[in-house]
Structures are given as structure tokens and as C-alpha cells.
Amino acid sequence: xxxxxxxxxxxxxxxxxxxxxxxxxxxxxxxxxxxxxxxxxxxxxxxxxxxxxxxxxxxxxxxxxxxxxxxxxxxxxxxxxxxxxxxxxxxxxxxxxxxxxxxxxxxxxxxxxxxxxxxxxxxxxxxxx
Numbered sequence: 001x002x003x004x005x006x007x008x009x010x011x012x013x014x015x016x017x018x019x020x021x022x023x024x025x026x027x028x029x030x031x032x033x034x035x036x037x038x039x040x041x042x043x044x045x046x047x048x049x050x051x052x053x054x055x056x057x058x059x060x061x062x063x064x065x066x067x068x069x070x071x072x073x074x075x076x077x078x079x080x081x082x083x084x085x086x087x088x089x090x091x092x093x094x095x096x097x098x099x100x101x102x103x104x105x106x107x108x109x110x111x112x113x114x115x116x117x118x119x120x121x122x123x124x125x126x127x128x129x
Contacts, residue, residue, distance in 0.1 A: 018046065018047035018049060018061070019046075019047075021047045021061075021089055021090075021091065022045050022046050022047050022063070024089050025045065025047075025063055025085055025086065025089055025091075026040065026045055028085050028088065028089070029081075029082070029085055032085075033078075033081055033085075036078045036081055036082070039067075039071055039074050039075050039078065040065065040075065042067070042068060042071055042124065042127075043065050043066055043067045043068070043071070043075065043099075043124060044065075044066040044099065044117075044120050044121060044123075044124050045063065045064070045065050045066075046063075046064050046066075046117075047061050047062070047063060047064070047091065048061060048062055048063070048064040048095070049061040060091070060092045061091055061092075062086065062091050062092055062093040062094065062095060063082065063086045063091055063093070063094045063095070064095050064097060065082070065094060065095070065096050065097065066097045066098075066099040066102070066120075066121055066124065067096055067097070067098060067099055067124075068099055068100050068124055068125050068127075069098055069099075069100035069101065069125070072096055072098050075096050076096045079094055079096065082094040099121045099124055099125040100125045102121060102125075103118075103121055103122055103125045
């Protein structure tokens with residue numbers, strides 16, 4: 001039987017979920033950088049936690065921004081601002097991904113492996129057409 005100290009119990013209750021971090025990221029961008037938010041509101045934003053690679057090297061989580069083809073260049077141009085916000089909440093980087101290209105990739109297993117993400121990306125990649 002393992003006995004936890006009061007400090008361990010408190011630490012276990014303060015777990016920030018990936019969804020909460022993504023929400024915090026978007027709230028900071030919306031409040032402090034409204035021109036960048038106008039772009040991001042057309043994107044799907046999530047925290048990507050790569051856990052451990054095959055080489056057993058842990059990688060820290062980062063922000064993934066899935067953008068429609070029409071605005072990915074504009075979002076990538078604001079990456080310095082986005083990285084600053086990510087670092088504010090304890091994340092190390094920001095990666096911009098082209099949702100339109102991901103959805104049209106015939107070899108993609110996204111639909112089978114991550115159906116909810118696939119639906120979200122389908123929504124953002126087709127709503128501006």
C-alpha cells in the first residue's frame with residue numbers, strides 16, 4: 001500500500017488537460033492579438049503530446065494548428081506571436097498543418113485512427129469553399 005503525502009495529493013489534483021491548454025492558448029490569442037485571432041478562428045487548434053518516440057526520447061507537447069489551404073500562409077506568417085503565446089502556457093512550439101492537404105491525402109489513415117479529428121478537419125477544410 002502506498003501512502004501519499006498531502007503535497008502529492010494536491011499535485012495530482014492540478015492536472016491541466018490538453019483541451020484546457022488549447023482553450024487557454026486560443027483565449028490569450030483572441031484577447032491580446034485580435035488580428036491573429038481572425039485567422040485562427042478558421043482553424044482547428046489542439047495540443048499535440050507526442051509522448052515518447054521509438055528512440056525512447058521524451059518530447060514536450062506543442063500546439064498544432066490545422067489550417068485550411070487558403071490561410072495557412074497567413075497563419076505561418078504570425079508564427080512568432082503564436083510561439084510566444086505557446087511558451088507563456090508552458091508549451092515549446094507551434095506547428096502549422098495544412099488541413100486541406102491532410103484531408104485529400106489518399107494514403108491517410110486519419111479517418112480510421114482518429115475519426116473525431118477527421119470530422120473536425122473535414123469541417124474546417126470545406127466550410128470556406
